Amino acid sequence: MRTDDDFVAHVADRLAALPGVVAVSLGGSRAQGTHGPDSDWDFALYYRDNFDAAGLRAVGWPGEVSDIGAWGGVFNGGAWLTIDGRAVDVHYRDLTVIENELAEAEQGRFRWEPLAFHLAGIPSYLVVGELAVSRVLRGELPKPAFPDAMRTVAPPIWRRQADLGLRYARASYAPRGRVTETAGALATAAMQTAHAILAARGEWVTNEKRLLERAGLREMDTIITRLSPDSNVLAEQIDAARHILETAGA
Structure with a gap:
């Protein structure tokens, strides 16, 4: 071999x-x-x-x-x-x-x-x-640096997407006890926030395999494991996730 x-x-x-x-x-x-x-x-x-x-x-x-x-x-x-x-x-x-x-x-x-x-x-x-x-x-290929303009523009775009997803989950999934939908919204928002954090740092992202670790967002695992069909629990965990994601990388 x-x-x-x-x-x-x-x-x-x-x-x-x-x-x-x-x-x-x-x-x-x-x-x-x-x-x-x-x-x-x-x-x-x-x-x-x-x-x-x-x-x-x-x-x-x-x-x-x-x-x-x-x-x-x-x-x-x-x-x-x-x-x-x-x-x-x-x-x-x-x-x-x-x-x-x-x-x-x-x-x-x-x-x-x-x-x-x-x-x-x-x-x-x-x-x-x-x-x-x-x-x-x-062959030959360029090796570009992370653009300064993208460090300014990308983070708020990613964060807005995360915020919109969590707001929707809070209003539509939590009251109905939708655990799976809430988990999906939380996971997606975490990844979007991680993109925002790394873009602000000027770090390239090529996949999601280590994205949460790099962004310091592994704490979201705890939020996900607390979910239950209880609408109050779902609402509480969405609120907790919003606090984590909004303050992360600040």
Whole structure:
């Protein structure tokens, strides 16, 4: 079996050789040194304007390969593969799109998009943040800093979304004893607030796996575990959560 370094080089070479690919990076925990022995491997292939997923399928690695656009939005597609017995994610990244998102972020503009496995969804500047924290393996890629404008603009937007969700839960879910709906609202608001805190710090977020830890919001676990169908309990815990989230990162 290949060593980790040989494995990375092997995958990077195969991806870089695909038609239209101009750069390949390693991201996620493997690039940042926070991985465990069972962590998967996150590769991104960068192209400009056009890439045909048929080329990746033709390599023959077992797994699922999506077409461009299948995942929607800026996070526009990729593959879940098994290579040399290792779990590998490959993400498609269009450099033209990313350059536009970087220009928008530098002006303090972004949008929110839903994405599987992300409670709060993702900001459109996520694909820019990937460049900042990834390790370039083949080709050349920019390494942008967190825009000053985004540090000012993003936090209140994220916090307003969190506040609206909790207000709705207080008015609609708590009186009806809706535990599941309340738990979902609390979890989503916690993630949104965490985005706000990290944006204010100028720290990139590329997924939600360690988001609450990084933002110092693990206390929300206690709130969630206290929920019960009692409407008074739900109201009390929503109020407690609002206090935690409104004061966090202040």
